[in-house]
Amino acid sequence: MMKKVLFVAVLLLTVSLPFFTGPYFLSVFNTIFVFMSLALTWDMMLRTGQLSYGTSGLFGLGAYASAILVARAGFNPLVSIALGGLFAGVTAFLLGFAVLRLRKIYFSITTLALTTVFSVVIRNLPKLTGGASGTVLPSALFNGDPAANYWMIFGLTLGIIAISAWLSRSKTHYAINAIRNDEITARSSGIDVFRYLLLMFVITSTLQGVIGAFYVQQYAFVQPEATFSMNFLLLPLAMALVGGVYSTIGPVVGAVLLGLASEYLKLIMPYGHLIVYGVIIVLVVLFMPQGITRPIMKWLTRKTNVGGVNSASIGN
Amino acid sequence: MLEVSTVPVLETEGLERRFGGLLAVKDLTFSINKGEILGIIGPNGAGKTTVINLVAGIFPPTSGKIIFQGQEIQHLPAHAINRRGVARTFQNVRPLEDFTALENIMVGALFGQGQNLAKAREFAREICDLVSLGNFDRYIDNLTVLDLKKIEIGRALASKPDLLFLDELMAGLNADETAEMIDVVRHLQSRELTIIVVEHIMAVVRELTQRCIVLDGGAIIAEGSYDEVARQEQVIEAYLGKEAQHAGGKEFGCYLW
Numbered sequence: 001m002m003k004k005v006l007f008v009a010v011l012l013l014t015v016s017l018p019f020f021t022g023p024y025f026l027s028v029f030n031t032i033f034v035f036m037s038l039a040l041t042w043d044m045m046l047r048t049g050q051l052s053y054g055t056s057g058l059f060g061l062g063a064y065a066s067a068i069l070v071a072r073a074g075f076n077p078l079v080s081i082a083l084g085g086l087f088a089g090v091t092a093f094l095l096g097f098a099v100l101r102l103r104k105i106y107f108s109i110t111t112l113a114l115t116t117v118f119s120v121v122i123r124n125l126p127k128l129t130g131g132a133s134g135t136v137l138p139s140a141l142f143n144g145d146p147a148a149n150y151w152m153i154f155g156l157t158l159g160i161i162a163i164s165a166w167l168s169r170s171k172t173h174y175a176i177n178a179i180r181n182d183e184i185t186a187r188s189s190g191i192d193v194f195r196y197l198l199l200m201f202v203i204t205s206t207l208q209g210v211i212g213a214f215y216v217q218q219y220a221f222v223q224p225e226a227t228f229s230m231n232f233l234l235l236p237l238a239m240a241l242v243g244g245v246y247s248t249i250g251p252v253v254g255a256v257l258l259g260l261a262s263e264y265l266k267l268i269m270p271y272g273h274l275i276v277y278g279v280i281i282v283l284v285v286l287f288m289p290q291g292i293t294r295p296i297m298k299w300l301t302r303k304t305n306v307g308g309v310n311s312a313s314i315g316n
Numbered sequence: 317m318l319e320v321s322t323v324p325v326l327e328t329e330g331l332e333r334r335f336g337g338l339l340a341v342k343d344l345t346f347s348i349n350k351g352e353i354l355g356i357i358g359p360n361g362a363g364k365t366t367v368i369n370l371v372a373g374i375f376p377p378t379s380g381k382i383i384f385q386g387q388e389i390q391h392l393p394a395h396a397i398n399r400r401g402v403a404r405t406f407q408n409v410r411p412l413e414d415f416t417a418l419e420n421i422m423v424g425a426l427f428g429q430g431q432n433l434a435k436a437r438e439f440a441r442e443i444c445d446l447v448s449l450g451n452f453d454r455y456i457d458n459l460t461v462l463d464l465k466k467i468e469i470g471r472a473l474a475s476k477p478d479l480l481f482l483d484e485l486m487a488g489l490n491a492d493e494t495a496e497m498i499d500v501v502r503h504l505q506s507r508e509l510t511i512i513v514v515e516h517i518m519a520v521v522r523e524l525t526q527r528c529i530v531l532d533g534g535a536i537i538a539e540g541s542y543d544e545v546a547r548q549e550q551v552i553e554a555y556l557g558k559e560a561q562h563a564g565g566k567e568f569g570c571y572l573w
Binding site for chain 1: 372373374393394395396398399403404406410411412413414415419422423424426427428429430432433471475
């Protein structure tokens with residue numbers, strides 16, 4: 001009950017944010033939602049046990065697909081965002097047949113290498129992509145209206161939160177958890193490991209592509225270095241770790257905390273904020289390896305249910 | 317004891333598996349009939365677990381055929397073989413640590429049988445009763461070895477197998493726990509289940525099985541009832557070496573209890 005009231009209150013507050021704040025706060029939260037979405041998709045893949053370093057690659061792929069469709073073929077930007085996601089998803093599907101045969105560090109390194117491959121290919125197709133200097137789009141999404149852009153990314157993030165929460169209540173949850181815990185046990189219990197890995201890789205890549213496409217339409221500019229920036233991998237990864245992995249609430253909380261922290265630190269210590277940011281991440285990973293959300297939730301449930309019932313059902 | 321039919325559930329023909337220079341299983345041909353409990357015994361490294369891994373599809377055979385309920389399955393992946401009705405436990409328990417005991421067992425019903433969440437939960441509860449597992453709401457790190465072994469067998473049963481492999485189910489259990497586990501396995505026989513027991517504790521083999529095959533160096537060296545094979549010279553030799561035999565080993569079982 002308390003949880004539902006809190007959820008509705010937060011929802012109303014976030015939806016109505018444009019009515020009582022200015023463009024600065026909207027852009028801060030806009031960025032937080034972009035990274036929150038990426039953190040959620042990265043975590044969804046991690047739930048299968050596969051640590052992907054390809055987040056920024058698929059983000060950039062969706063971004064470029066969408067930008068090219070608008071700049072070269074005159075597509076509607078909103079349609080191009082959907083198609084950007086589709087392109088990332090189809091690419092992930094095809095690459096999945098090779099990449100998902102790999103495990104552990106080999107999977108991680110290969111996904112990282114793919115990011116570089118994408119950006120090199122794009123750099124070397126100047127006619128199509130604008131090459132190293134990138135492409136400027138004729139106009140920004142919603143003509144750069146901060147409120148409209150804010151609502152758009154908020155809606156996308158809400159959708160991704162819903163997918164993540166639904167996944168952790170579905171049969172798929174049992175399959176991917178089993179694969180993460182022990183692949184041999186999973187295989188021997190009738191789980192088609194490759195099929196579930198491919199499913200999750202395609203879902204998360206599609207969503208990363210959509211976010212990339214939105215991001216580039218919002219700023220009306222693509223350029224290999226900026227679009228395939230490691231920030232789109234490292235920041236979401238840090239947010240999920242700080243908030244707590246294998247959950248929906250973890251990446252959400254982590255994104256809000258680190259997003260606000262980095263914004264505040266930027267004001268008091270230009271560029272120095274990165275050091276403080278790094279220190280926060282190291283401390284959390286060292287002293288709260290489960291992230292900060294889980295212990296807090298445990299503490300809260302102990303407070304409300306006197307007698308301390310099994311608090312293990314947290315996580316979504 | 318239940319009537320054993322003569323319809324083979326599982327047959328292998330000239331099964332071989334090579335790991336680099338090592339021939340772990342060579343020219344293995346055996347069969348097991350419906351409702352039978354077959355023991356596979358042999359010294360360490362004889363290839364017992366490799367036989368399970370081959371039939372369960374963890375890795376494919378180098379050559380030979382595996383025929384399950386009349387169809388060749390040696391080319392199928394593990395998950396497909398499990399769905400057709402072959403389940404197994406692991407010698408070193410392999411529970412899923414982020415799940416409760418009940419959820420571990422649910423996994424078998426969800427994917428081995430393809431049930432939905434509600435039905436799988438219900439079925440898993442029944443399995444918990446069947447293997448008398450009380451602590452099914454607990455997470456794995458709060459459970460005893462006996463409970464973990466019950467989860468192994470429970471998860472295997474939850475996929476509703478026709479053929480069940482029990483790989484050293486009794487290893488690590490004390491005498492009382494072993495007795496409890498033997499009861500659990502006996503209980504299963506009444507469920508039209510065909511069981512292959514790989515076991516080091518000879519009392520258990522004698523207690524449970526109707527027939528045994530003895531492996532050494534990946535090949536069958538003896539076959540028959542426990543009492544028959546336990547007296548055969550080549551079996552005693554495989555377990556204890558030539559010396560022991562001369563030292564007056566009458567029945568090798570007594571050395572191994």
